[in-house]
Amino acid sequence: MKLVLEQLTKIFPGREKKNPKDVRAVSEMSLTIEDGELVGLLGPSGCGKSTALNLICGLEAPTSGRVYFGEEDVTDLGPEHRGVGLVFQNYALYPHMTVRQNIRFPLENLKGAQKLTKEEVEERVQEAARIVQIEELLERKPAEMSGGQQQRVAIARALVKKPNVLLLDEPLSNLDARLRLQTREEIKRIQRKTGVTSIFVTHDQEEAMSISDRIVVMKAGVVQQCGRPQEVYDRPANLFVAQFLGTPRINTFEGRVKGGKLFIGEDELLKTSAPDGEYSVGIRPEGLLVDDAGSFHCGVTAVEVMGRDTSVVFTHAGSGEEQLRAIVPGGSVASDKKEQAFSVKPDKIFLFDKESGERVELS
């Protein structure tokens, strides 16, 4: 089902003494999510992404703005009337019920015309269990399962009532690293298989980029950028987005454009059509190429061998940061090197306006 958010705003009023200021958790968020899309809502903690999710599922009422499911305005409907499935960070499986009872629970709430017969209920439970591959765990209690299995049960419980929209709130953050990788593939698979429109919230950019059709990057309640993961990575709207996406983090420098050329410190990097002036310059770690004839001269602090790649930790006069990084092919920089020159890939280097942080086209 298509989902439209229109100028959605949520303000939490300040409490009298403790925090007198109102908190603008979500600010004029507008977003259209196509039927069957998997969208990752991404941002640092406190950026309003969970609030946005609560607004979509109806657990919170927006201060202003509308929410549409398909053509229907659901803004004033409670969560039970929206047909959403919600998966919580800590799964929220009822501990006193077996997996079967947990998955069955939402179906038992159905009333009137929606009410299912016993056989239909069992069939739906089986089907949901089959999709998330937990058929053999149906008689267990949540405490007798691993985190990954519990997460699957939570997804099955959210899917069993065939929701219009599946919402996942930090679904992977309680899992260990290996399970997290597995489970995110699993979520992607389940979403493809059921074709349910899904939104998932995360603070992990890698997680969001790897499985989302589109990502929405948020900061302080405001949507910064929205687009396909690669597109957002390659063409970040501003310095925040550039810094938030990518590991290792993008290197930032103080730079200036003079006479059509970009300078960082004394080093002339490349030609540009950007107007003269001071800029923040971002260079992705993979955008630096080992080139002894290159124009970008750096002091090497450490060479970290990672096998296939080598991570070069360096400093540069044009940046206050101590931990600048370049990712280069393994063995291309000797481990005792004290200085190294690089050339840069033009598509991995971004100019940002010093005031607004907005990206300025390089050429």
Added chain:
Amino acid sequence: MKKKHPLLGWLYLLPALLFLAVFLLYPLIDVLVYSFEEGYNFASQSYRGTGLYNYAYVLRDPYFIRALKNTFIIVIITVPLSTGLALLISLGLSKIKFLRELYQTVFFLPYVTNTLAVGLVFMILFKKTEYTDGMVNLLIHAFGGSSVDFIDGPYWAKMFVMCFYTVWVVMPFKILILTSALAGVPEVYYKAARVDGTGSFRIFTRITLPLISPMIFYLVITGFIGAFKAYSDEVALFGTDLNAAGMNTIVGYVYDMLYGDSGGYPSYASAAALLLFAIVFTITMINLMVSKNKVSLH
């Protein structure tokens, strides 16, 4: 680690064991022994013979039968009633924000109030004197009823006051426990249930109740035990001569047999005490067996 002398552990336990032996184990065995000794006399330390005579006597004693009946009525009425009411009040408390702390304090007050002081308050509410019929009777008059003597009147009236009093006295602790049990149910379960369209009654019966059931059963079991041991509350309301008031309890009977006006019969007292123990033990076992099937410990 150096190998310790095997008796060293017992040495460490000795002080505690000594106290337990002197003040718990010895009296327990003593009571058991007394209960089988016929006509034991404190002064001469002598008895006529051994056997089940004391039990037979106690079980035929109309005062004991009355005490047994009173105790059972109090238990059966007050334990479910106080637990149920406490649950309702705790639910109410967990739903409101405004003045919640004030209410919590008010509900907890009886717990810290002296039993006899509470008894006095109940006297004012219920006792008929030459000057007044008591506040409750004034209310009954206002609704067009006629006076009832709750303290010295008919049995049902006395039992009503007794149960009222007991419920009121035991409720604060239950409210305290249940309020914290309710607060201990993670909010996220309610959110999940709401998203799934669960009605509030179903949320209560299917989620809240099972999750706090261990606490409820704790309260029921300790409530049963406490109610079976009722005595001081009865004294607070009806004075020390409970037999005359017809409101004696098993513990009261034990006390009377030992120290009362007609007392001096440790053998009968011991037999009654052991009968009480047998009852409480049986009921508790039944409770535990029921709870094993119903209560989900997680």
